[in-house]
Amino acid sequence: MSKPSNEGFFWLLFSAGGVVAALLIPVHAFLFGVAFPLGWIQPPTYEKLLVLVQSPLAKLYLLVLCSLPLFHWAHRFRFTLYDGLQVKHLNEVIFAFCYGGALLGTVAGLYLVVKL
Amino acid sequence: MSAPAHSPTEFHPRWYRERVSTYWWMGSWRYLKFILRELSCVAVAWSVGMTLFLLRALLRGPDAYAHFMHRMQAPGMIGLNLIAFTFLLLHTVTWFNLAPRAIPVRFGGRRVPEFMVAAPNYVAWVVASVVVGWFILRKP
Numbered sequence: 304m305s306k307p308s309n310e311g312f313f314w315l316l317f318s319a320g321g322v323v324a325a326l327l328i329p330v331h332a333f334l335f336g337v338a339f340p341l342g343w344i345q346p347p348t349y350e351k352l353l354v355l356v357q358s359p360l361a362k363l364y365l366l367v368l369c370s371l372p373l374f375h376w377a378h379r380f381r382f383t384l385y386d387g388l389q390v391k392h393l394n395e396v397i398f399a400f401c402y403g404g405a406l407l408g409t410v411a412g413l414y415l416v417v418k419l
Numbered sequence: 420m421s422a423p424a425h426s427p428t429e430f431h432p433r434w435y436r437e438r439v440s441t442y443w444w445m446g447s448w449r450y451l452k453f454i455l456r457e458l459s460c461v462a463v464a465w466s467v468g469m470t471l472f473l474l475r476a477l478l479r480g481p482d483a484y485a486h487f488m489h490r491m492q493a494p495g496m497i498g499l500n501l502i503a504f505t506f507l508l509l510h511t512v513t514w515f516n517l518a519p520r521a522i523p524v525r526f527g528g529r530r531v532p533e534f535m536v537a538a539p540n541y542v543a544w545v546v547a548s549v550v551v552g553w554f555i556l557r558k559p
């Protein structure tokens with residue numbers, strides 16, 4: 304009998320993060336990474352954006368946006384390293400790096416939305 | 420007591436395993452596409468990082484926000500963000516197109532064509548993007 308594993312739980316996070324990343328991240332990356340820097344669209348003023356991110360609903364949204372996709376990254380990146388580079392012997396290190404990073408980002412996101 | 424399957428014993432010689440090159444995914448377009456799709460997750464993490472830095476700038480004040488927006492205008496930054504955006508689109512398209520494979524929908528005894536299962540995802544994507552864009556861009 305195989306021992307119970309946590310893979311199901313991590314896969315669920317991967318999957319949920321994948322949906323959030325697919326639906327919501329492109330528009331953010333397009334606006335702040337491409338359209339605003341290239342001057343295609345006038346970026347919002349500081350005051351306007353601040354008011355927007357201070358609403359409770361926006362805070363919840365930002366927390367989801369900054370946490371679940373990181374767990375999507377953690378899962379996918381872990382297996383890309385395993386399969387692509389064949390470094391399965393570094394299992395623990397890679398696991399700690401990926402999920403540690405995702406956890407760190409989540410905590411940073413939580414801190415920021417609470418403080419804002 | 421049984422030895423682990425991979426360790427050779429007197430009656431169980433070492434497995435024959437051909438060594439796979441580290442660059443196995445460069446051999447064919449299918450494998451390369453797979454690895455590119457998997458690597459799209461780096462663009463996801465990168466964009467979340469950008470968002471966190473944006474929020475930090477908003478927390479620190481108007482000067483920090485102006486500084487952040489200025490930093491995003493550096494040519495190297497725009498280049499990286501263009502690459503990231505391309506990978507994000509790859510993620511979105513491959514993710515949505517997986518749905519009909521994961522959930523084969525049947526209607527009236529027939530399998531619904533894949534594009535009709537994937538289509539609602541694209542509609543949801545457009546709606547979500549428009550709503551988020553509207554909130555960010557609307558005039559006060």
